[in-house]
Amino acid sequence: MNAYERLFKLWAMICKMVMDGVRDPKKVADILQAIVDEPARVVKNYLRRLEVVKLGATDGAETLATAKKVFKAGFDADFGNWGIVFSGIAPETEIAVDELVEDGKFRDFLGSTPEELERRRMLGSQFAKFCREHPEKLRKGGYATFVVLTKNDKPVAVDMSNVFVARVYVRDDGQLYAYVGHFDDGSTWIAGCRHRVLYPQQ
Numbered sequence: 001m002n003a004y005e006r007l008f009k010l011w012a013m014i015c016k017m018v019m020d021g022v023r024d025p026k027k028v029a030d031i032l033q034a035i036v037d038e039p040a041r042v043v044k045n046y047l048r049r050l051e052v053v054k055l056g057a058t059d060g061a062e063t064l065a066t067a068k069k070v071f072k073a074g075f076d077a078d079f080g081n082w083g084i085v086f087s088g089i090a091p092e093t094e095i096a097v098d099e100l101v102e103d104g105k106f107r108d109f110l111g112s113t114p115e116e117l118e119r120r121r122m123l124g125s126q127f128a129k130f131c132r133e134h135p136e137k138l139r140k141g142g143y144a145t146f147v148v149l150t151k152n153d154k155p156v157a158v159d160m161s162n163v164f165v166a167r168v169y170v171r172d173d174g175q176l177y178a179y180v181g182h183f184d185d186g187s188t189w190i191a192g193c194r195h196r197v198l199y200p201q202q
Helices: 003-019 025-037 064-070 114-120 124-133
Strands: 047-055 093-100 145-150 163-170 176-182 196-200
Touching: 003 025, 047 124, 064 124, 093 124, 114 196, 124 145, 124 196
Parallel strands: 145 196
Antiparallel strands: 047 093, 093 196, 145 163, 163 176
């Protein structure tokens, strides 16, 4: 259920409870008034869309060994150590290629809730396939392209402890190297570097 569906269902429940005399209408009105009076939070747009790239289906044949061959300049051992798998099966998918335009931490521009991170998550197989087939779409100049991955391709958990972020770099000779770190890394990434983010288009 998305946020709007949840909002409308809660609103309908509140209205029914007021009409049934289960909730004091004055107290409900006071709570709503406090929400209306609260200063608006400025929402930053951290990402700018560059393009959308069609990525073919993955058939489950990808492995850790085949993925390593994509990243000839270096492949972080923690992909294996932390349970990132590459054998996932996925249909043809459109992948958004965004550019970071505001300084921020991962939770600022990738999402701060399980629902947001789940929408940005790629399977390990999609990650490897994209980098193999579309290296020209990755950020060059020694700067990073970010991809949200999870342990064993599992959906994002409520505590988000299984969420990782892969960072791909393109060397001057065109070869790729990849690192992986925890989502809760506190680093601030600088917009001036024009880092990129890949994720399935909703």
